[in-house]
Amino acid sequence: MIYAGIDIGSSTAKAALIKDNRLLATHVIPTGYNPLNAGIAVFEALLEKVTISKTDIAAIVSTGYGRASINFADKAMTEIICHGTGTHFMNPDIRGIIDVGGQDSKSILLDKNGQVENFAMNDKCAAGTGRFIEVMANALEVRLDQLGDFSLRADKASKISSICTVFAESEVISMIAGLQKRENIIAGIHESAAARVAILAFKVKIKEPVMMTGGVAKNKGMVAALEKRLGFKLIVGDFAQENGAIGAAVLASRL
Template structure:
């Protein structure tokens, strides 16, 4: 059996294909301003890369803030459910998941059966989200992918008094 998942996030669109209960392929692109076309593009590109046709796929699930825009999906599910199912599929011992997304952050807790037991979410502002990290990388004039390495290389953390992304950016620029 072959299954596919498409996650239309606020910043990136992701697609994954599972074949014979193994992760078979993935692809990521920027969502941009058109989640409908982002879903089509990320999915079509992945299918070409792994040389599978859409007709070979048994079930397609969409998730993310743009999940409703994937009109060719068989089902649309919340990110919370998809994170839980995916984490349990990859490793049944996983009990906690942290998702730092473009517009919100989530902490998800699973029981021994892989079912979501509880979750918490910050969706009030950009503080603690992927957007916050992008803004900080830009303010520091470093590649976003290097932020983790820089944080591990430091010997003392910088103090930023503001939790607001806009104010924190101003603070970092003036350091």
């Protein structure tokens, strides 16, 4: 039997397939303005990738901020549960999750069975999220996939004092005008975001080993800044961005 999970995030839509309790395939596309269309598109693209049809899918679970819009799913479930399930499926030793997505960040504490013991979520402010980093990247005219390399070349991280994205952007623009090194500014942006995320991790008393998930996990500068703030190494898997969709697919197999 094949099971599907669809995760509609604010920036990207992800889909995953599980067969015989193993990951079969994943796919990621930009969400765009219509979450239902994104869900249909990412699901159909994934089916085409593995050359199977919709009739081969036994059950579908949707998750993410746009989960309720996926009207062809059998059930919608929260990101917290799906990220916990996906992480435990990929690595049963993990006890903590730090997920940094486009519009929110989360810290999740798991028990040995992969059940969520505690979690904290920042969903009222863009600071410490992918959107915060994206806004700063645009101000600096640097592609998102280049940020990590830039920040790791910094000799001193610039100090970003504002926790508000709008005010922080103004600070960055002033730093650019003041001819501060772009590498140092980017390192400062990562340290500022990491400080916000670390608060959530400390709040849930996160335990090692900890896996970082979400699209921001692909940014090695942000990973390094978080590790420095937390005082331990983070595990970043090959499917960090698709973790929620993987968890949704696993949960679909249990319906």
